[in-house]
Amino acid sequence: xxxxxxxxxxxxxxxxxxxxxxxxxxxxxxxxxxxxxxxxxxxxxxxxxxxxxxxxxxxxxxxxxxxxxxxxxxxxxxxxxxxxxxxxxxxxxxxxxxxxxxxxxxxxxxxxxxxxxxxxxxxxxxxxxxxxxxxxxxxxxxxxxxxxxxxxxxxxxxxxxxxxxxxxxxxxxxxxxxxxxxxxxxxxxxxxxxxxxxxxxxxxxxx
Numbered sequence: 001x002x003x004x005x006x007x008x009x010x011x012x013x014x015x016x017x018x019x020x021x022x023x024x025x026x027x028x029x030x031x032x033x034x035x036x037x038x039x040x041x042x043x044x045x046x047x048x049x050x051x052x053x054x055x056x057x058x059x060x061x062x063x064x065x066x067x068x069x070x071x072x073x074x075x076x077x078x079x080x081x082x083x084x085x086x087x088x089x090x091x092x093x094x095x096x097x098x099x100x101x102x103x104x105x106x107x108x109x110x111x112x113x114x115x116x117x118x119x120x121x122x123x124x125x126x127x128x129x130x131x132x133x134x135x136x137x138x139x140x141x142x143x144x145x146x147x148x149x150x151x152x153x154x155x156x157x158x159x160x161x162x163x164x165x166x167x168x169x170x171x172x173x174x175x176x177x178x179x180x181x182x183x184x185x186x187x188x189x190x191x192x193x194x195x196x197x198x199x200x201x202x203x204x205x206x207x
Contacts, residue, residue, distance in 0.1 A: 007076075007112060009190060013046050017110050018194040020077050021055050021084035025108075028085055029099045038077045051076040052113040054150060055083040057097075059104045065091040070116060070139060070148060070187075080110055108194045111150055113137065116185040124178045128160045131186075140167055141183040147171035151189050 009017070020038055027035040040048040053076060054068025067086035069079055088097040097105075116139060121127040131138065134155075139148040147170040149163065157163040165175045 007046065007049065007051055007114070007190070009046055009112065009192075013044050014110070014192040016044065017047055017053075017077060017080050017112075018108065018192065021080050021108055021110055022194060024081040024084040025088045025097070025102065028089060029097070029102055031099060031102065037081050038075075040075045040077065043075075043077050047077045047080075048075045050074060051079065053079045053083055054111040054113070055080060055087045056107075056109040056111065057087050057105050058107045058109070059101075060106055064101075064105060065094055065097065067091050068111070068113075070113065072115070076112065084108075103197075106196055108196070109191055110193075111152070111189045111191040114188040116187050119184040119186055121184055122180045124164060127184055128164065131160045131163070133158060133160055133163070135188065136186045137189055138164070138167060139183075139185040139187070140164075140171055141185075142171075142173075142179060142181060145171045145173070152191065 023035045024037075026032050050072040052069040052072045054066060056066040057064040065087035067090065068083045073079075074082075090096070119127065119130055121130055135151055137148060137151045139146060147167055149157075149167050149170070154163065157166055168177055169175055
């Protein structure tokens with residue numbers, strides 16, 4: 001059995017989340033009118049339900065930031081807002097995004113996650129049999145460490161064995177590590193992308 005799909009969103013709801021993510025970043029950069037975190041009372045019901053999300057920023061050179069949550073703890077729109085700011089300014093792999101760099105961002109992707117589903121697999125071989133390449137996001141947890149790969153990572157790591165090996169390295173374990181106590185969860189996603197320069201406000205930088 002694979003992961004269940006994430007919540008279904010209409011095109012206008014997806015667009016609202018993309019605009020929310022872009023506004024969250026621009027507000028921190030001082031671009032355009034000041035904006036506050038979204039008020040659930042003013043939003044479509046579908047994006048005010050609790051849900052987990054990731055926000056990814058890319059430039060022509062590649063990844064520029066990706067942060068998110070794995071468990072639903074707040075309204076989806078607010079989760080997207082916070083994760084957009086984290087991706088731009090708090091991803092430890094990058095310096096905080098500066099206003100001039102915003103113009104170099106080519107895509108902003110929002111990924112909405114389904115609930116995590118536990119997988120009963122006490123061996124790596126059993127896990128590899130259960131995975132659906134291109135579909136399943138995976139979380140591995142052991143001894144206080146946890147790491148995840150979103151389903152889109154399958155685009156670069158199409159072999160399940162290599163996918164899991166790289167995920168273990170991300171968690172800080174050896175590539176050949178395994179323990180029966182490793183907790184395994186999978187999830188599905190719904191992803192949508194805002195391509196730039198469809199939305200820019202660089203000409204209105206505030207002093």
